[in-house]
Amino acid sequence: MTANSWQAVRAEVLRRIRAREWPPGEPIPHEADLALELGCARATVNRALREVAESGLIERRRRAGSRVALHPVRKATLDIPVIRVEIESRGEAYDFSLITREETTPPPSIRARFKAPDARLLHVTGLHLADGQPHALEDRWIDAQAVPDTLTTDFTRISPNEWLVLSVPFEGGDIAFSATTASATEAQALTCPEGAPLFVTDRTTWRGERTLTSVRLLFAPGYRLHTRL
Amino acid sequence: MTANSWQAVRAEVLRRIRAREWPPGEPIPHEADLALELGCARATVNRALREVAESGLIERRRRAGSRVALHPVRKATLDIPVIRVEIESRGEAYDFSLITREETTPPPSIRARFKAPDARLLHVTGLHLADGQPHALEDRWIDAQAVPDTLTTDFTRISPNEWLVLSVPFEGGDIAFSATTASATEAQALTCPEGAPLFVTDRTTWRGERTLTSVRLLFAPGYRLHTRL
């Protein structure tokens, strides 16, 4: 067995794990040994093992070596595109309809997400449309102190979703996915029955210590978020 | 500016993108030039740019060079653990309760997911419990021809979820996330009101051309799938 490409090394490693030649929980040979056995440089083995480790199948620790994971945690990568791009890539026409836009004091649950007590928050709601049909209802809060031009931007021409992605560099964020049922007003906006099941994403993004924006998206019934393992 | 670690190179690259020194859609310097400018080896720059490309912020093509992405597609990585591990890691007691187990002919929607027409399908349903409370309702179909020991395994002692992860190597799969409302029987199993919003995952895994198993998980109301950007 000689394998001088890191993909070949990875394939061989995966084969041995699947064939139980390297059982779950057991250590695997050191990088140097594998390099010798497979006839390639240690850097090549390192590259391959790093990829396998990222997929969650092996665990690596200095001094302790690498071992096959006992409870492999599958990693799935989600693509989160700008909504306009997502819709247009399906060949549908995109439109955004602004519903409300006001500077106001948020409910405590929102306030808690913005650590800065002096934050002036702009509240924007609107509807994303695909071929004229409601696609998602956006409910967003923006820290106007942390995001320049927030108060002067015309969100009837560009959705806050896209404007923020294009103009505000951020460093981190988190997303939560859940389910809810449509309230009366939500049902009206999305033209679906009250009580219909809706897929929800809650996203908060920040830069440094400052929370920039927090958004809830309610997707019209039937929406599915899809990915590969 | 000298940066001899690939993390430092990545940080500098990200800074320039965020500062619009390298505007969206514009090409960035070649690896060799960057290596010279930053005072490190080209392999180091390559490693850094590869990481940035994986995050979706730049696009790389041979001969054409690298450029800042026009519509950055955010990549979020989801961890998908075995349910038992997920529950126990929260410090709660895990239990699984088998509800039904029968070899039967599936509805067309399920049949369509198993390409092999000769597949003998086992249908298993059960409830995952956390501290005695319903956590998720599992509805699974398994190809008994493709998965050895399917018909002889005692699923009252180990959930099919965990048994499959531990004993069946698979190559690929896909997951879809969506929302639904609890039917009468689902509501009873999950001890929630009928019509309550439920978070749903549909997962199908395969090896080669053969679909091994297809599972739908209905999570009790309030469940949130969470991740970082």
Next chain:
DNA sequence: GAGTGGTCTAGACCACCAA
């Protein structure tokens, strides 16, 4: 303390693909 993975280097060759 010593062994393991993590990383950097300098150089080289190759695969791909836009010009």
Next chain:
DNA sequence: TGGTGGTCTAGACCACTCC
């Protein structure tokens, strides 16, 4: 067809950890 990213090598040093 030439330039660019993709990769491999051999060697070296370092950082972290487990003994």
